[in-house]
Amino acid sequence: MSAPTTTAPPVVAGPVTAGRTAIRSRWAPYLTTFRYLALFGLMLFFLMPVYALVITAFKHPAEVSVSRMWELPASLSFASFAAVWPKLQDGFLNSMMLAIPAALISSMLGAMNGFVLSKWRFPGADAVFPLILFGMFIPYQAILIPMTQTMTSAGLRGGLDGLILVHIIYGLPITTLIFRSYFVGISDEIIEAAQVDGAGMLRTFAFVALPIALPAFAVAMIWQFTSAWNDFLFGAVLTNRNYWPITITLNNIAGGQSVPFNEAMASALLACIPTVLVYILLGRFFMRGLMAGALKG
């Protein structure tokens, strides 16, 4: 009884092992090691600026010098941050007041666009969508002068309101694309069920479509917040000194020749904290599973 079972496995396993040894070359282990070493080396190379940024920012101002820039700080010091924060503060607040509404409103409008372009279709939806997407491919610089003139004659130049408006509009193509792609993947039957249940377009959107679009909302928010926060050009053109966003303040601190490295690095580090935080906070909504249980399963 045991004879057939003991002879059978080698027959089955034989070709498989043979196949594996045939494909693997003698040098395979060395190749793998080399590949990882090369990747690791590249990683270190690309992380060098980040390393320099972080350690310089935390060094005591007296410790900072070009010849010793790669050395770790002797002790952690927040002196650079303390020195730079008063200069950065206004820009930081301006950017907050700019990026949060710009991201929220742009995502909200994008959600509406995406909904009517995919789930509550109207005649001509197929023509409108490419037109909206077209906006994504127009470079900032191309519209700079007409935009500035329009905003000036509309009386929206100088303050944050105009800048917010510009970021909302410039964000629409990408947020529309994000939400449309998301809604396309959602079953039409849920929307139809809401219709039969008596909900019109607005209530279907608000009660049924929007709650299941949280992952898309997170993606759109991260994208919009980051691009509004990081924008320099529009801020420089559309705002006056009192409403400069942080990118301009940062440029003024770090751009000069006489500025100590440690202050430049500390302000750069402070300026990038919010975008990283937004990613960490909203990133968890990226998870799948918000649709769980809607359909047959």
Add this chain to the structure above:
Amino acid sequence: MTQLVSAPAAGIRLEGVWKRFKGGVEAVRDINLEVEPGEFMVLVGPSGCGKSTVLRMIAGLEETSEGRVLIGDRDVTSALPQQRDVAMVFQSYALYPRMTVRQNLGFGLRMRRVSAADRTRRVNEVASVLGLDHLLDRRPGALSGGQRQRVAMGRAIVREPRVFLMDEPLSNLDAKLRVSMRSQLTLLHKRLGVTTVYVTHDQIEAMTLGQRVAVLRDGALQQCDTPQTLFHRPANLFVAAFLGSPSMNFVQGHLAGGAVRFADVTVPVDGGSSLADRSVILGVRPTGLTLANGNGWPTMSIVPTLVEDLGDERYVIFELDTPRVDTEATRAAVDARAADDALLTPDERAHFTARLPADAPVTVGEPLDLAVNPSRLYFFDPETGDTIS
């Protein structure tokens, strides 16, 4: 007010309804159908026959290209779904994933601005009828398939609509649950008395659920009648082939002198002398064949090629020495079933199935005499497929 449904049942009338999609596909062609108030009407047909489109046109989810849709006495042809007072159960259930069962059930009432107190009462009532009480605070994701199905059903019931529309609501359940839900549905309909239109491709579901069944093919209504009538007096070859399991056997035959001749068998036809001489497609239900028992019915000698034992009955499959009937109608009908009796081996000869009692002495390969019940024969025109009577 203790009754679950207070609104009087409304009938549905389709008058010359057409649906043409962009690109010229005619999904529904000139359907005239009257659903009585309180009736359970089943639309059945192979996939792509337009049955779901008809349902969606009643719901208002699909525009009507031509014709009129009436619910009660109201012309709703151009009314939006939310204006029609219908409730629909979808094949995928389409529950709202971010809402609890309670919110799912109450959503339709909330949209119709039913007061919160009324809403709570009705949701609780329906939940207890469907045994969902203990699940009210869960989200659909935490429910089993059968529970989700009941929530979908409850969402329709709680609305107290004038019409229920159901689009293959049982097709995602496993076979056992489906059978028990089927009888639950019949009981529920008896209790609520709401006009129901139910779409399915499963002919057994159609026969067991429907007070009347409308058979569709290629967007056109073939026949609409009670299950009994459809089964015993099919209007054409397609209806005959589509309904019944195992399905009807077909063979080329010739009517002459009050008898029909097929293969090497001659069967006298009741009142057949009035029929003109002609060639026909002859249909025999598997129950129209019995063991030869000397009761005077004509017999045929066959050799079983396959015997399927089902416990209390057995299906005996055998070949006839005559070409297989292969028309568009029979092929369309076979397409629709779960290929359970499609031919595995291509064979040009006709195959018959006989349904015999389990104790029938049948052995594969051993010759056997079967009797043909002359009163259970069906004749169809080979050209049009229409029933000849």
